[in-house]
Every structure is written in C-alpha cells, then in structure tokens.
Amino acid sequence: MQTAAGAVTFVPLTSQDGIALYDLGSSTAATAGFIEFDLLFAGSANLNNIIIDSLTLSGTQTSWIPGIYVPGTRQTGAPDANTPILDYVSNAARVSFQDMITTTTSTIFEQSVGTDTNSLGFGTYATNEAILFYNAIMDTDLVENDFDTAAAALALKPTEQAGNGLTVVVAALNPNGTVISGYTYDTSSLTAIGGSSAKVGAITVRVWVEGWDQEAFNAILSGVLTVNFNFTAKA
Numbered sequence: 001m002q003t004a005a006g007a008v009t010f011v012p013l014t015s016q017d018g019i020a021l022y023d024l025g026s027s028t029a030a031t032a033g034f035i036e037f038d039l040l041f042a043g044s045a046n047l048n049n050i051i052i053d054s055l056t057l058s059g060t061q062t063s064w065i066p067g068i069y070v071p072g073t074r075q076t077g078a079p080d081a082n083t084p085i086l087d088y089v090s091n092a093a094r095v096s097f098q099d100m101i102t103t104t105t106s107t108i109f110e111q112s113v114g115t116d117t118n119s120l121g122f123g124t125y126a127t128n129e130a131i132l133f134y135n136a137i138m139d140t141d142l143v144e145n146d147f148d149t150a151a152a153a154l155a156l157k158p159t160e161q162a163g164n165g166l167t168v169v170v171a172a173l174n175p176n177g178t179v180i181s182g183y184t185y186d187t188s189s190l191t192a193i194g195g196s197s198a199k200v201g202a203i204t205v206r207v208w209v210e211g212w213d214q215e216a217f218n219a220i221l222s223g224v225l226t227v228n229f230n231f232t233a234k235a
Helices: 078-082 131-136 144-158 186-196 218-222
Strands: 012-014 035-043 051-061 063-064 085-088 092-098 105-108 163-172 201-208 224-233
Touching: 012 163, 035 224, 051 092, 063 218, 092 163, 105 163, 105 224, 131 163, 163 186, 163 201
Parallel strands: 012 201
Antiparallel strands: 035 201, 051 163, 051 224, 063 085, 092 105, 092 201
C-alpha cells in the first residue's frame, strides 16, 4: 500500500464528492498533491457490504506566526500577533472511499470533532479562521462565491467522523465475474474463499488536505499525516 500511495507533498484541494479533486477555484481536476490507490476485495456468497469499522487520523503538530492581529481568530488581541498558531495536518485532512463498481458511490471521512481541537466542516466565510488569516495577510482575498459553492456541496454530502466502533458501508460486494474497471482476475482462484459464488468488490482510496477546512493553514502542509483504517465484510 505504501508503494501504491507513494510519497506525496500535499497541496490544498477541494472535492464535492470525494472522487474528483480540484485546486481552490479551479474547474480542472487535480492530478497531484493527494494520495490515491485501489484496494480489491473478495468474500463469501453470504456477504454483501464492505464496512469501515475504524478510521483514525493523526498528524505532527505544526506552527506559524501570523505577524499581524486578525479579529475573529483564536488570537485574543494585538499582543498575540507574534504568538505561534499551532495545528495539525490531520485536522484539515479528508479520506474518501469510492466504490469502483458503482462509481457514483463514495464516502468521505474527516477528523472527529474535538480531537486535537478539531472543528468540523468549513464554518462560514465570515468565521472560517484559515480564510480570515489568508485574507488579512495576502494581497488577493479568497473568493466568497467559491467558498459558498463548496459549503453547499458539503451540506448535500456531509462527511463521516473518524473514530473507532464505526459501521459505515463504503462499498458493495458483487457476484463473481463482475467487471472491475482497470483490472482482470482469475475467477477460479476465488473458489477457496467462497466457492463458485464468491463475491468481489473494489475501492479507490483518496487522501487530501481540504483547502476550505477551518484548520487549512499553509503551515500544516509541512506536517506528516497518518491514516489508519480497518474493513469488515457483512451481510
């Protein structure tokens, strides 16, 4: 899996469905700056679904100094302008699982609320701390309409919270012989698992830093992200 994932330097991206990823404000799908790999599954005939029963995100802490006081942020006043802002890349990360057979089916996870002081979702354009810092420091503001479009998509497809003891269905197991795009397999070799009625499934996993997240500071891109997840097959 490490070979498949490769060594990635994250860039801030956004996605409405966990399938296509885009640079902020761009209509061209990104091809780098995130992790992507496929997983193939085989199960017995009495199993129908692939479940995520645990998914945890962790990351190294990073820090940066704003240099200016920005109202509405975690700073408490002008004396704090040079106090480091601490955060974790895991707080802005997203992990998605796309069913490769039913390709419109996908599930997105984010860090659980409160873990390393994480907050869920994007907030609003007026309260998103990362946007407030960006617009105060950079010459050109982030476009509010782009943010509103991403936030509206999030409302239609809310993320699942990471954690243990999950029961989230992420893909289906299908009858032996079902076509898995980009792969061929010897169906006879599946008999050891489930006889002639063995089932198959396939998932594309994607991991990225969500650029509209409230903790998506540039400094977190230098952090190391660790993702652990476990699958269970169920009827």
